[in-house]
Amino acid sequence: MAKKSSAGATKAPSINIGISDKDRAAIAGGLSRLLADTYTLYLTTHNFHWNVTGPMFNTLHAMFMEQYTELWNAVDPVAERIRSLGHPAPGSYAAYGALASIPDAPATPPAALEMVRILKEGHEAVARTARSVFPLADKAGDEPTADLLTQRLTVHEQTAWMLRSLLES
Ligand SMILES: [Fe+2]
Numbered sequence: 001m002a003k004k005s006s007a008g009a010t011k012a013p014s015i016n017i018g019i020s021d022k023d024r025a026a027i028a029g030g031l032s033r034l035l036a037d038t039y040t041l042y043l044t045t046h047n048f049h050w051n052v053t054g055p056m057f058n059t060l061h062a063m064f065m066e067q068y069t070e071l072w073n074a075v076d077p078v079a080e081r082i083r084s085l086g087h088p089a090p091g092s093y094a095a096y097g098a099l100a101s102i103p104d105a106p107a108t109p110p111a112a113l114e115m116v117r118i119l120k121e122g123h124e125a126v127a128r129t130a131r132s133v134f135p136l137a138d139k140a141g142d143e144p145t146a147d148l149l150t151q152r153l154t155v156h157e158q159t160a161w162m163l164r165s166l167l168e169s
Pocket of ligand 1: 049065
């Protein structure tokens with residue numbers, strides 16, 4: 001139970017992990033953008049798993065499942081890092097819509113290779129978001145966040161490469 005101040009407002013217990021309040025807020029803000037991007041890309045990838053058609057159906061249906069499963073598993077550690085830094089983790093479509101750097105999935109399912117192009121752009125965008133948070137974590141000596149960002153960058157850059165390869169003739 002959080003203590004109440006004399007004014008009646010709920011006061012959270014203080015956090016003293018060696019990262020300033022300002023740095024924790026900045027990193028949590030960056031991770032919130034990463035969470036929104038990851039969740040949005042997760043949903044688009046699952047959408048494409050359901051709606052892909054054409055001669056590449058088997059390959060893409062299975063590949064998209066692998067990718068959305070990885071993204072689904074990635075949202076939890078990002079959200080829980082935000083909590084460890086003392087901030088609330090965003091978890092609504094409204095918040096994700098406001099925070100995400102990538103667009104929502106198209107209303108009408110695109111052709112198979114257009115899906116691949118959209119996902120490649122998505123993974124590149126999430127990589128840019130993750131990379132933009134790095135200087136904040138670095139400056140604050142926030143190794144757990146830097147480690148998480150490194151793991152996410154590795155996945156997004158590798159997945160973007162695989163998707164890009166499908167688009168080459
Ligand atoms: Fe399925």
